[in-house]
Amino acid sequence: MVTKxxxxxxxxxxxxxxxxxxxxxxxxxxxxxxxxxxxxxxxEIQRQKLIKMSNDEPCRGKYFKxxxxxxxxxxxxxxxxxxxxxxxxxxxxxxxxxYRMDRI
Numbered sequence: 128m129v130t131k132x133x134x135x136x137x138x139x140x141x142x143x144x145x146x147x148x149x150x151x152x153x154x155x156x157x158x159x160x161x162x163x164x165x166x167x168x169x170x171e172i173q174r175q176k177l178i179k180m181s182n183d184e185p186c187r188g189k190y191f192k193x194x195x196x197x198x199x200x201x202x203x204x205x206x207x208x209x210x211x212x213x214x215x216x217x218x219x220x221x222x223x224x225x226y227r228m229d230r231i
Contacts, residue, residue, distance in 0.1 A: 131222045 144150070177186070177193055186193045204210055 131216075131219065 177188075177191070180186070181193050181195075183195060185195070204215065
């Protein structure tokens, strides 16, 4: 069967970059990631305080409106017997291209 998904990359597929400019940018990204993580944690603590103070009611302050939003859950396709024999790949759209940076 032909799919639109390329095979997983092997270590030999990566171009090794050890030039100063590339490594300097990597270091900057690492520093920013650490700052973002710390700030995100601090923000979440304050956000949870507002949620607790809201008592499940919509609230409006000077800078933020707080609403509780309830969404439908995801469809569990594997739980639908009629789809057990259907090749859903035939119904997929074009591949979505994104970039992911993993810390090594």
